[in-house]
Amino acid sequence: xxxxxxxxxCEEYQQAIAADPAFDxxxxxVVDCPACQSFRREIEALNIxxxxxxQIDVPPLQMPxxxxxxxxxxxxxxxxxxxxxxxxxxxxVVLATSIGIRMSGMGQHYDxxxxxxxxxxxxxxxxxxxxxxxxxxxxxxxxxxAKYARLDNSGPxxxxxxxxxxxxxDVPHLVMQGEYGPVTVxxxxxxKIAEAMPVEGINVKGVILPVGDGSVAIIGExxxxxxxxxxxxxxxxxxxx
Amino acid sequence: MNSSNADGKRRxxxxxxxxxxxxxxxxxxxxxxRDRAIAEDVVQEALLRAWKSLDSLRDDGAAKHxxxxxxxxxxxxxxxxxxxxxxxxxxxxASQSAxxxxxxxxxxxxxxxxxxxxDDDYREPLVLQVLMGYSTKEIGEMMNxxxxxxxxxxxxxxxxxxxxxxxxxxx
Numbered sequence: 001x002x003x004x005x006x007x008x009x010c011e012e013y014q015q016a017i018a019a020d021p022a023f024d025x026x027x028x029x030v031v032d033c034p035a036c037q038s039f040r041r042e043i044e045a046l047n048i049x050x051x052x053x054x055q056i057d058v059p060p061l062q063m064p065x066x067x068x069x070x071x072x073x074x075x076x077x078x079x080x081x082x083x084x085x086x087x088x089x090x091x092x093v094v095l096a097t098s099i100g101i102r103m104s105g106m107g108q109h110y111d112x113x114x115x116x117x118x119x120x121x122x123x124x125x126x127x128x129x130x131x132x133x134x135x136x137x138x139x140x141x142x143x144x145x146a147k148y149a150r151l152d153n154s155g156p157x158x159x160x161x162x163x164x165x166x167x168x169x170d171v172p173h174l175v176m177q178g179e180y181g182p183v184t185v186x187x188x189x190x191x192k193i194a195e196a197m198p199v200e201g202i203n204v205k206g207v208i209l210p211v212g213d214g215s216v217a218i219i220g221e222x223x224x225x226x227x228x229x230x231x232x233x234x235x236x237x238x239x240x241x
Numbered sequence: 242m243n244s245s246n247a248d249g250k251r252r253x254x255x256x257x258x259x260x261x262x263x264x265x266x267x268x269x270x271x272x273x274x275r276d277r278a279i280a281e282d283v284v285q286e287a288l289l290r291a292w293k294s295l296d297s298l299r300d301d302g303a304a305k306h307x308x309x310x311x312x313x314x315x316x317x318x319x320x321x322x323x324x325x326x327x328x329x330x331x332x333x334x335a336s337q338s339a340x341x342x343x344x345x346x347x348x349x350x351x352x353x354x355x356x357x358x359x360d361d362d363y364r365e366p367l368v369l370q371v372l373m374g375y376s377t378k379e380i381g382e383m384m385n386x387x388x389x390x391x392x393x394x395x396x397x398x399x400x401x402x403x404x405x406x407x408x409x410x411x412x
Contacts, residue, residue, distance in 0.1 A: 015392075016392075018395070018396040018400055019371070019377070019391075019395040019399075020377060021393065038354070040400050042403070043403075046399060046402065046406070047371065049349065049352045050356065050367065050371050050399075050402065051346070051371050051372065053344065053349045053352040053356055054268065054272060054356065054368060054371060055268070055274075055339055056263045056268060056271055056343060056353075056371045057343055058263070058267045058268060059267070060257065061263045061276075062261070062281075062285070063256075063259070063265040063288065064285050064288050064292075066252070066255075066289070066292050069292055080372075085400060128297065133300055133302075133303065142350070154387075156382055156385065159383045162406060169367070177382060179310065179313070179314070179384075179385050180314055181310075183392065212346055223318075225385070229385065235280040235398065
């Protein structure tokens with residue numbers, strides 16, 4: 001199909017109309033094509049029928065009993081109580097002692113990359129919101145600087161983008177809206193791995209995939225089908241380091 | 242703000258969102274599962290799930306997308322749990338037939354039956370476009386498909402409906 005929509009043939013025009021009856025391209029073609037004019041009228045009429053046919057009767061709302069339903073723990077970090085923060089801090093200290101977190105310079109280094117990735121996610125709960133507001137091109141460009149990577153942004157909607165540190169290196173941290181909720185993507189141009197590494201959190205799962213001389217972590221809800229997203233991300237990323 | 246006030250406001254927010262989008266939730270569920278009784282169950286589960294995770298919805302402007310995504314997920318869960326067969330259009334249960342029986346005239350009944358008979362892959366994007374008003378880009382994001390794939394499915398869905406309706410008229 002031509003980008004301008006002005007050099008279409010009948011097949012292209014009719015495909016576009018059948019896919020979206022509101023399609024407003026191809027004016028130069030349709031004005032001189034009675035067959036396509038007729039096709040358009042037919043599809044528009046069909047679409048009105050489809051819309052009417054889909055308006056099935058809806059029963060009255062019966063709200064389930066919500067009184068004792070526990071809410072998910074998705075309170076943003078800034079709203080967590082001090083008590084909870086102290087508890088979390090104490091738990092972190094115990095964990096650090098038991099699994100041997102090693103400290104180096106300003107950043108924390110973990111025994112394994114999946115541990116570092118999960119710890120990072122836990123520190124940015126505000127990124128994990130459901131929204132249909134995407135980040136701007138400028139925000140995305142700032143989060144994924146050209147010196148690290150080039151990202152073809154034609155995949156899922158990106159709703160969060162910033163540069164973070166993992167193992168002392170800059171890591172573009174993106175969040176996309178998956179089928180089952182937010183999906184976190186960490187582009188790690190400096191973390192070369194030999195093979196894919198599973199990431200298993202309490203409520204999340206994912207994978208770190210080797211991509212050239214770096215790797216990409218993709219983590220979502222347990223139910224999320226990450227396969228298609230993994231493929232899109234791997235195809236969309238090019239390292240420039 | 243004390244905790245009961247906060248809970249009250251949370252409940253008010255939830256009730257407001259549900260009152261706006263309940264009809265969309267039910268119709269979407271019904272066209273996904275093609276069964277009135279199952280759609281009611283799916284929506285009940287979706288409401289519970291939405292209540293639990295309401296705090297993750299930062300922007301109420303995204304509520305429709307969020308609620309429909311929950312319905313979609315609950316519908317998938319429902320069928321996964323029960324390992325139900327796909328709908329056999331020639332042997333419908335009473336609850337499935339109920340969806341088709343309400344059409345106000347024969348022409349719409351035929352069209353409804355034709356939509357009912359579309360494969361899930363074609364029916365879902367069509368419902369999202371025609372009934373829910375989503376763009377092909379938004380449908381791609383919801384279904385995790387490239388926009389081109391959505392366009393192809395929508396194009397094929399309408400051609401199938403056109404063909405089936407023409408066939409019904411001839412017979």
